[in-house]
Amino acid sequence: MRLGVVCGVLAVLLSGVVAPAAAAPAASEPVYDYAKAIRETVWVDIGHDGDGDGRSDRVAADIVRPGEPTSGVPVIMDASPYYSCCGRGNESELKTYDSAGKPVKFPLFYDNYFVPRGYAVVLVDLAGTNRSAGCADVGGSSDVDSARKVVDWLNGRATGYRAKTGGSPVTAGWSSGNVGMIGKSYDGTVANGVAATGVAGLKTIVPISAISSWYDYYRSDGAVFGSSPAGLAQTVEDRNGGQDCSAQNQALRQGATANGDYGPLWADRDYVTHAADVRASVLLSHGVNDLNVKTIHFGQWWAGLRVEKKIWLSQTGHVDPFDYRRADWVDLLHRWFDHYLLGIDNGVQNGPQATVERQPDLWVTQSAYPAADAVATTLRPHVSGTLGTSAASGTASFTDNPSVGEDTWVTDPGSAALTYSTGTLSSDVHVSGTSSVTVTATPSTSSARLSALLVDLGPATIRNFTGNGEGIKTGTAENCWGASTPGDDACYRITSADVKKVNYTILGRGWADLANYASLSQERPLTPGTAYTMTFRLAPTDHIVPRGHALALIIGGTDGSFIRGPAQPGRLTVDLARTSVSVPLAGVVPAAATHQGRPGGDAFVPSAAQAAQADLR
Incomplete structure (x- = not known):
């Protein structure tokens, strides 16, 4: 047998034909016990x-x-x-x-x-x-x-x-x-x-x-x-x-x-x-909720x-991709580790950079995150309650109430928060990236908090990220991913999307202590009656506000769902001419909406399930 191999190789060499190299592996295989x-x-x-x-x-x-x-x-x-x-x-x-x-x-x-x-x-x-x-x-x-x-x-x-x-x-x-x-x-x-x-x-x-x-x-x-x-x-x-x-x-x-x-x-x-x-x-993987x-x-x-x-961005809360999109995630991990740890040229690093869940279990890819066509757009609140790209003037006030939070602000703000809306959008608007809000406010006391929300006003079906599974339900059946031993099995319970219907979706949240207006390293006592300007970030997202919905900015004091209130909650007066939100978006937002109502009219009433949603901590 050895002689035959030698003769065969010699014949190839003498003929000038080069033997083909062994094909590189496409993926690592389970060949070890x-x-x-x-x-x-x-x-x-x-x-x-x-x-x-x-x-x-x-x-x-x-x-x-x-x-x-x-x-x-x-x-x-x-x-x-x-x-x-x-x-x-x-x-x-x-x-x-x-x-x-x-x-x-x-x-x-x-x-x-x-x-x-x-x-x-x-x-x-x-x-x-x-x-x-x-x-x-x-x-x-x-x-x-x-x-x-x-x-x-x-x-x-x-x-x-x-x-x-x-x-x-x-x-x-x-x-x-x-x-x-x-x-x-x-x-x-x-x-x-x-x-x-x-x-x-x-x-x-x-x-x-x-x-x-x-x-x-x-x-x-x-x-x-x-x-x-x-x-x-x-x-x-x-x-x-x-x-x-x-x-x-x-x-x-x-x-x-x-x-x-x-x-x-x-x-x-x-x-x-x-x-x-x-x-x-x-x-990288993260839930936008x-x-x-x-x-x-x-x-x-x-x-x-x-x-x-x-990057993978899901609609879930604090959930591993293995528990909301298992097969696709394992396949991606396999190819990712094969490429970067074994050196297999499988192309996993190429192609679209971002994979985003638009609706429960509906995934799309996009070339980049933030979306390549998203542009930082400045929107300004107007005394009429509208939100648009044109200049604004005037003032508005609210009274800080640390006992309420974001859901109350959206559904029934009363005097605790200010709401500004684009009105019904005539075409889709894609919000992709990190927004920031600049607020100029005059406090009535020596300490004050500021909070802001960016909200999609309109009905949708979303993952129930405030539920026990933060957007997933865990069943009793299992599937297995790899080999098992008596002390270490490879089988895990199968999950499914936990969904609910809502009348609004919060896209971004941000919180600040106005006393840190000049520096995050050292707070400063506030002088009642003096205006202070502070810019702070809202949570990154990738979300499409569909045609027929509205995009809203809500400004309040202490969001009781998340942050501690000040020693002396008081009243804050906002200078609208020096207040704005910068939103990375693709699409058209009106210069100034002609009315301040929400989609479907001013008489917006949340569903019973939505009204019951309160504790998001």
Whole structure:
């Protein structure tokens, strides 16, 4: 047989014909036996002593990788604080271990699907959580280094051990050094933070509903949402006994001042300022109705990136694409990781940049986000109650009432908010990107809040993002994504869209403390009777306001659905000549509407279901 092969090759060479090269693989295939996969834990030294015990903290990296002899294995990493306290995914899966401490259950489907295809999956416990030493610092250097140092270890630049303390050093000789990070919420936030360091070896990140600046998670242009990073730290540290995190938690309490000022603690956790340092490609997903990690996070992060990137925008709230468009998402992830971690030229980086859900389960692609034809358009409120592109004059007043919020403002504002509408639109208007509002207001007291809404007035069927599933219903039947073992199955409950009919859709929200009109770093007492001008952002979106609907701007004080009120709520008078909203839109908005009514007339009455919708926190 060998002689025949040699003779055949010789004949080809003598004839001058070159044998064709083997075709490059189109996709990684499940050729490795998941049942034989190697499961192990390595503790990586991250160079911090967060718990003050005099030892450098080590974080636990649980690894599952092909058991067959192989090298050059790429890694999919999910670094999380939730593997013992709160769970991951729609079914809140936790890590499990056998009696010897060997990892058994790896939450989510990544291991089941990708390990048979030649990948390793590494799930990292952030410092202070589950089996890692140290303390959580909620987006700070310890959180980020918990994952960054594991990337370094996979590339031979950091030290790993077989034990949490002591133990022998261990290297990752099996690793190719190519790492992709993925995760939802806090996990995706860590991916953003690690990517912002520009660490070598991190080839791609997939942040899902992720934070880009911790200030914007707890604060908004000076306004305070209410929760605190110290509370979150204590929650995720709760299952990891033994360490003393009192000093770290106190530092979080002191750094996150009671007011909404942007200080050093927030600056250290602002990844947007380093978005230009990102070298990894980015596949981003976010729900445009996410009221937990609000859409300002994806908008500012996306705008700062200078790398290959794609985006999915759903109508859901805080939901993973695996739970609203499962098959398409798994296929995209497969091709994405194959391209960026295995180097397969499958073209996944080409084509439309954005995929957007227009109606429940109705998806479209567009060449770019924001839409290529969207132009920043200035709209101005008029004393008649209209909203248009022409100049305005006059004043209008409202009385701050922190006991009500956005839904009351839309359906029955009374004296608590001001509403301005374009009137019925004669053609579709596409709002795509981040809007901003500039308000000039004179307060009657020494403290004041401002809130603004951009609203599509008109009937629609949307995902029920304020429901228990934030836009999805979870059934009892399952489908499976990859291979299973007795302790780690690949099967997950099938979901469907949870929808409802509404009479209006809020496209963008924004909140501000007027005391931060001059600087986000230092609030200033207001002088009653003095006019102040402040510009603040509204949440990014991608939405088409259809013909026959109206686009409205609502301005109020304390949106009780979200932010804390001022010490002395009072009356605010708005100078309409110096108040406007800048909206990135494609389409025509009238210079000034001829009437102030809503579509269908002035007597707008919400449905009973819509009127009952209240708590959006």
